[in-house]
Amino acid sequence: xxRWCATKDNFAGWAQQVAEQVYVGFLDLNEAIARRYxxxxxxxxxxxxxxxxxxxxxxxxxxxxxxVVSCLKALKNDPVAGDFSAKGAAVAAYKE
Numbered sequence: 001x002x003r004w005c006a007t008k009d010n011f012a013g014w015a016q017q018v019a020e021q022v023y024v025g026f027l028d029l030n031e032a033i034a035r036r037y038x039x040x041x042x043x044x045x046x047x048x049x050x051x052x053x054x055x056x057x058x059x060x061x062x063x064x065x066x067x068v069v070s071c072l073k074a075l076k077n078d079p080v081a082g083d084f085s086a087k088g089a090a091v092a093a094y095k096e
Contacts, residue, residue: 073092
């Protein structure tokens with residue numbers, strides 16, 4: 001299966017470069033979400049989009065939000081560690 005739109009040759013790569021230059025945490029959401037989609041497979045991912053391949057459905061948005069929370073938890077100094085809801089607190093930190 002082809003990788004989901006994860007590349008370092010666009011705004012995501014530029015954002016990572018800026019984060020490294022100014023010494024702030026970087027969430028590689030393109031990569032993390034692409035890995036999750038790859039793990040689910042195309043048949044399971046298709047229903048997560050209301051307007052393929054651009055806009056997610058509610059289920060897709062919730063999955064993406066879970067990935068954001070997992071990436072935040074993986075930061076060395078998670079700036080919002082004390083602010084997660086019970087649902088967010090139950091999400092494990094992202095591991096590459």
